[in-house]
Amino acid sequence: MKKLNLLFIVSKSRIRKDGKAPLFCRLTYLEKRKQFSTGLFINPKNWNNSLQECEPPNNDNNYINSQLNLIKNQINQVFLYLQINNSEFTVDDIYTKFKGNTPKKEFGVLEVYELFNIRILKLIGRDLQKVTYKKYIESFVHLKSFIKAYYKANDIKLKDLKLNFLNEYEYFLKTQKGLEQSTINKAIQRFRKVIQFALEQEYIDKNPFIGYKAKRLQKEVIYLSDDELKSLENYDFSQTRLQQVKDLFVFCCYTGLAFKEMSNLKPEHIVNGFDGNKWIKMNREKTSKPLMIPLLPKALDMINKYQNEEILLPVISNQRFNSYLKEIADIVGLKKNLTHHIARKTFASTVLLFNDVPMEIVSELLGHSKLSTTQDYYAKIVNKKVSEQMSRLSLKITSKNEFNDKG
Structure with a gap:
């Protein structure tokens, strides 16, 4: 059985002018100590440490001894209570309960x-x-x-x-x-x-993981280039299932919708925007946050092609959708492993960023909660765009200098 040790100690280093020193109580439990003042003062010469009491018997010493016995009895009662009602507790819990407070529960x-x-x-x-x-x-x-x-x-x-x-x-x-x-x-x-x-919830006082940094992961963003997207758009499949999946994929290339958002798109999600054009207005499946996306002509064509009274686009499972995309890639000659998510990446990259749409707007249209999320994913694409612009600028400057030299 785990034992509680209680010891009264005279602090001889703190003797007052009247020759008396404070008396402390030290609790030791599970090799941890808690020391506190009893509020009593005695003459160190009157303290019998082995008996843990004041001598000789007189009114002052008898009062101090009775107070010490009272403290000892109260602490033992607290210790017994905690043993019965708690599977685990600390020396601080014993002291807290002794002072009349409820020990704070330690959560796992x-x-x-x-x-x-x-x-x-x-x-x-x-x-x-x-x-x-x-x-x-x-x-x-x-x-x-x-x-x-x-x-x-x-x-x-x-x-x-x-x-x-x-x-x-x-x-x-x-x-x-x-x-x-x-x-x-x-x-x-x-x-x-x-x-x-x-x-x-105040189950702990401070964050133990302050300073931790997750390992940054630079994943290559796979998307369709403008030429690849055009070749896919212009290909007509004889099989209805492949044609529909191609159309759905292209639709997401121009809207950036996640698979469930595409599958759940209904007539009430198409609204007239402030600019007089058609917009998609719905809540994101992942976060339930509002999402507003302008309908580009290519996306609007797909809605006009398939829309019905309940669901605007053909319904298909995610597994079959991605399976058919592999067939489509082989037939069209695309060397990339097509998945629905690539449509979302294509929307952000080829459709938006390569057409000079600012990063903060791309982030908004993708429904990212933080701009940094978009920046982390598409930094290389932005760098490529910058490189292209600088190459054009370099050619422009070179041509201008050559013209001036000839002049």
Whole structure:
């Protein structure tokens, strides 16, 4: 059984002018100490340390001894109470309870993660999509596996988290789970949101992960060039299923809609904008945030071609959509592994950025919550555009100089 040691100590280094010194109480539990003042003062010569009492018997010494017994009894009662009602507690909890306050509950990492998941579950259909919730559950399972493997425990206390935790967790996900860096970054990002929740609820006092920086991942953005997009647009397929998928893909190349947004597009999502043109107005499937996209002529052609009373575009599963895109790429002669997401990248790159649409507008049309997200993805494309502009400028300057030299 875990034992509590209680010791009264005379602070001889703090003797007052009247010759008396303060009496302290020191609690030791689980090799941790907590020392506090009893508010009593005695003559150090009257203190019997082995008996833990004042001598000789007189009114003053008897009063002090009775107060010390009262403190000792109260602390022992607190200790017994905490043993019965708490599976784990600290020496600070004993002192807090002795002073009449309720000890602050120490939450476990996985315990808080579960509380967070319960909280966001209620947001599905409002501010959160079910697929996002499932990602948090998946990340929770990974974290649980890590704690079991690394700490040999079912959970660890929030207060025990250190900066190194994320480094070891990242290493575990890479070596034991075989995850790619982008997936690892997402899992850690979700966990840090749980920690932010713990801070807001005051389950911990400070963020243990201040200073942590996720490994930056520079992924090449795959998109169709202007020539590739034109060759796809101009190709007519004899098979209806391939023609429809091609049309849907082209539609997303000119709108940037995610697959579910494209699939759920209804007549009420097409509105007249402030400029008198047609716009798509809907909420993003991923974040539920409002999305406004002007309908470019190519996209409007597809709506006019397929629209009906309920769903504007043909309905197809994501799996079949991407499967048919591979057939389409082979037939047209595109050397890229076509997926629906490439249409979104093509919209941002070939349709917008290469036509001098500012980055902040691209970010808005893509529905990114932060401009930095767009910048991180499309920085190389912007650099390519700058390079092209500088090459044109260089030719222009060279031609001008040659003309002047001839003159």
